Amino acid sequence: MLMRFVLFFSVILFITSCSVFKKTAIDPDEIAMTVDLDTVNIYSGRTAYIETPAINSRLLHTRLKVDFDWENRRLNGEATLRFTPHFYNQDKLVLDAKAFDIIEVKLLENDVKTNLDYAYDSLELTISFDRTYSRNDTFEVFIKYTANPYSQDFLKDGAIRGARGLYFVNHDGKTEGRPRQIWTQGQTESNSFWFPTKDKPNQRTTSEIYMTVNDSFKTLSNGELYYSEMVGDGMRTDYWRQDISHPPYLMMMAVGEYAIVSDTWRDLDVDYYVYPEFEEHARAIFGNTPEMMEFFSELFGVDYPWEKYAQVIVHDxxxxxxxxxxxxxxxxxxxxTETELKDRNFERIIxxxxxxxxxxxxxxxxxxxxxxxxxxxxxxxxxxxxxxxxGKERSQYKLHFNRRAYLSEARSRINSLIRFQYNDPLEMFDxxxxxxxxxVLHMLRNKIGDEAFFLGLQEYLTKNALEAVEVHHLRLALEDVSGIDLNRFFNQWFLSAGHPVLDVNYAFDTTSRQLNIKINQIQNFENDIPVFHFPITFKVLTTENEWLEKTFNVKKMYHDFDWELESEPKLILADPEQILLAEILEKGKSESQLYEQLKSSEHFFHRLNAFDSLLASVQDIKTSRTVFREISKTLDDKHWYIRNQAIERIPLTELENLKSSFKNKLIDLYNNDPENRVRAAALERIFKDFGDRETISMLGDLMNVESYMVKAVALRNLYDFNAETAIDFVLNNLETNNPDLISAIGEVLSKSFIPEAQIFFQRNLNRLSFRSQGSLLASYNKYLLGSSFARVRAAMPQIENIITESEGSRTRVRAAELLRDLRDINRKRITGEEIKDDAPFKDVKISMEDSEQIVELVSNVIENIRLKTDNRRILNILRN
Ligand SMILES: [Zn+2]
Incomplete structure (x- = not known):
């Protein structure tokens, strides 16, 4: 899974993603990184060991017949489940079944149904048999039920918060521009919100699903679509079946209006379910899937094992x-669209x-x-x-960002990878x-070599096919193939916490011609963090421009290595391929060595490190011609990310002629860089430091560039520069569907208060998924603060709906803040209290009467919401 968005975790996620959206030089991996990680920020501190769920009976097969009550957001279901006792005799069966109305529970024998006794507590269904089953038996139970994933009572006091398993989008069809869909999300244990099961990852089942829907909808589920059949009243039943077993959390349904674009891999169907307006772009988005299937099949030594592969887009x-x-x-x-994909694409998620x-x-x-x-x-x-x-440029960048992501989390909490203490399984998604x-897998691969690693994976996948595993299964397979004892590696990296923090000191002794490298492990050794054992490689560039490499084995806290060299190296790199997961704090590198590192390192990471170190250590960038010139060379780095960093972070020189060549370089990057992210960053910097009329006019028609990302930067800056042109552009582009541009237009509208704005905000809040609504709500907030009573009144139903209905917790918070601000700022207008804000709404004249009406109306809406929600964060924002 990527990017869990769960009520109590999603706050940080959304803040990060919103702020990234607002920034200009958007780094897709960065977004994806911050968005996709479950930046779970709660640490339970729980110490009790959580056992793997016992397998009393094993689920063998699941047969579901479902139809949907759109209006009430319920599912009517019939489930037939086949089990066998695992080892011990069983006279009862406990199923996960959350927030159901149970209608019938029966035993199914030779097509005959007999009633069974059961007890149900809204989380678990306990079924009693009138005989005992042994492990040589199988038995089938039939359960007729209604699933109520939106049951407020259940969500309020239930044990599970923030997940409902089954989601209805625009269930009443009243939200214009929003698709009507049903989809499910089972991980971790939420599929038991829509069918009764043993909702644990150590169970597996084959499955059949009969889904009855209106004929205007397409459906998708696991396995193959065997047939579709019209059943009267414009309804159709689709029959999906998967004959290969998988854990219950992977069962799914999606229902919606889709265009299906079909590809193949070998002789399997590969389908892309996109919205009809994206049909022509489906291949640009997903088109590399067959090549990926081939690549992974070859690399892992096991062919893609399932009956088909489909990918579907869903709303919210x-x-x-x-x-x-x-x-x-x-x-x-x-x-x-294809144009949008040039700004940012999500192929890594695919x-x-x-x-x-x-x-x-x-x-x-x-x-x-x-x-x-x-x-x-x-x-x-x-x-x-x-x-x-x-190629390497791209993959090294991934390594670097994965490392940075982990290290930033490790600053606030450190755990072992395998851990048995948590309050909610979602805490594991970090x-x-x-x-x-x-x-750690990358280190393991480098430890035993590519061939042993991938053959080991093949053995792991083959020996444990269609089974549940723990980490030792992986170790045993890799040991079996490589013949190497991997216990220490696994204990250290999977079962213990932390990573080495290395203090590395270099000193070259010109008499003995020795490069001395001192390595000190300085991590905090509390909480299970060990002294690590690992190999570390160093690479030097000699004065004869020859690269030499040496690997040392670190086994204790302090080491002192000597390396005989002809002369002092021009450059020293620690861990040249960036394999070791460690924080390496290097000392003793000279400025000239850092310049050399910036120039000569093949690995993106070392160039970036040198750039960071130079910016942090060199004092006279602004005043020294040589220093500024050297550092400005990063504007030509072959990696777009370093060019981007250079554009954003090199301080402006005080030397006039260098200043103008810096400006020309930015203009050149804006015009010619192959990466839109770099062009956007260059434009932002030009506006920031060289935003005079003459320079900007040199850039040509800013609003006529193809890239939405660049256009969004242009628009944001243009408003303060030439409001008329900006508003002209906005009025001609109110219908855009691009999220970057929508966000930029929203910002302009929040300053301009033109009447067309409200329709724009309302239309897009209806249309966009919650993930894209955050910055729009912030702009709408400012816009409404400069608006009359009539506009505020027109805004209320939608805002109230977002606060009580949205799946995005950050979105709900933003909408609640909007209400709070409307009430409080207008109160201040009434009492004449100073408004401490420099946004344009401050200067808009709102009549006293309007302000009074706004305060009264908004206070009523707030009262209403208080009755509907028990969300403490929302209640806290909306307190008087
Ligand atoms: Zn995943």
Whole structure:
């Protein structure tokens, strides 16, 4: 899974994603990184060991017949479940079944149904048999039920918050511009919101689903679509069946109006379910899927094992994407036109979800404690695909950002990858399980070599096919193939916490001609963090421009290595290929060595490091010609990210002629850089430091560039520069569907108060998924603060609806803040209290009467919401 979006976790996610959206030089990986990680920020501190769920009876087969009550957001279901006792005799069966109305529970024997006794407590259904079953028996139960995923009572006091398993989008059809859809999200244990099951990752089932829907909808589920049949009243039943077993959390349904674009891989169907208006772009979005399937099949030594592969876009998806078996689900941000894809694409997520079809779906972690066996591999597979398809520049960048993501989380909390203490399994979906997991696999691969690693994976996948595993299964397979004892590696990296923090000191002794390298492990050794054992490689560039390399084995806290060299090296690189997961704090590098590092390192990461170190250490960038020139060379770096960093971070020189050559370079990058992200950053910097009329006019028609990302930067800056042109552009582009441009237009409208604005805000709040609504709500907030009573009144129903209905917690918060601000600012207008804000609404004249009406109306709306919600965060924002 990517990007869980769960009520109590999603706050930080949304803040990050919103602020990234507002920034100009948007880095897609960065967005994806901040959005896709479950930046779970709660640490339970729970210490009790969580056992892997016991298997009393094993689920064998699931047969579902479902139809939908759109109006009430319910599902009518009939489930037939086949089980066998695992080892011990069983006279009862306990199923997960959340927020159901149970209608019938029967035993099914030779097509005869007999009633069974049961007890139901809204979380579990306990069925009693009148005989005992042994492990040689199978038995079938039939359950007729109604699923109520929106049951308020249940959500309020239930044990599970923030997930409902089954979602209806625009269920009453009243929200103009929003698609009507039904989709599911099972991970971690939420599929039991729509069918009764043993909702645990160490169970597996084959499945059949009969879905009855209006004929205008397409459906998608696991396995193959065997047939569709009209059943009267314009309704159709689709029959989906998967004959290969998978855990219940991977079962799925999606219903909506889709265009299906079909590809193939070998002789399998590969389908892309997109919105009809994106039909012509479906191949641009998903078209590399067959090549990925071939690549992973070859690399992992096991052919893609499922009956088909489909990918579907859904509205308001609560995760970023989900690897449901043979039917992956994606948030709608992934759906982009070809022009938009040049700004940003989400192919890494496509690789991630596909890789789960081996790691997660085919071989499954037996408990959420072992989640790294799913997510670490899926994250590492993003790297593998990037390395194969786009080469080292791209894959090194991924390594670097995965490391940075993990290290930033590790600053606030450090856990072992495999851990048995948590309050909610969602806590496992963090940067440890994803990024650290991927980086540890990369080290493991380098430790035993490519051939042993991938043959080991093949053995792991083959031996444990269609079974649940724990981390030792992986170790045993890799040991078996390589003949190497990997206990220490696994204990250190999977079962202990933390990573080495290395203090590395270099000193060259000219008499003995020795490069002395002192390595000190200085991590905090509390909380299970060990002294690490690892190899570390150093690489030097000699004065004769020859590269030399040496690897040292670190086994204790302090080491002192000597390396005989002819002369002092021009450059020293620690861990040249960036394999070791460690923070390496280097000391003793001279300024000239850093310049050399900036110039001569093949690896993107070392150039970036040198750039960071130089910016931090060199004092006279602004005043020294030589220093400024040297550092400005990064504007020509071959990696777009370093060019981007250079544009944003090199301080402005005080030397006039260098200043103008810097400006010319920015103009050149804006005009010619192949990366839109770099062009956008260059334009932002030009406006910031050289925003005079003459320079801007040299850039040509800013609003006529193809890239939306660049256009959005232009528009944001243009308003303060030439409001008339900006508003002209806005009025001609109110219908745009591009999220970057929508956000930029929203900002302009928040300053201009033109009447067309309200329709724009309302239309897009209806249309966009919650993930894209945040910055729009912030702009709408400012706009309404400069608006009359009539406009505020027209805004209220939608805002109230967002606060009480949206799946995005940050969105709800933003909408609540909007109400609070409307009330409080207008109160201040009435009392004449100073308004401490420099936004344009401050200067808009609102009549006293309007302000009074606004305060009264908004206070009433707030009262209404108070009655409907028990969300403490919202209540806190809306307190008087
Ligand atoms: Zn995943």
């Amino acid at each position: 998806f609560v995760a970023g994407a989900m690897e449901n078996t043979s039917a992956s689900v994606y948030m709608d941000l992934v759906q982009r 690789a991630h979800e596909l890789a789960h079809h081996w790691f997660g779906n085919y071989v499954t972690c037996e408990s959420w404690s072992n989640l790294v066996l799913n997510e670490g591999f899926a994250t590492y597979s993003e790297y593998l695909w990037a390395d194969y398809k786009y 940067r440890h399980s994803y990024q650290k997991g991927g980086l």
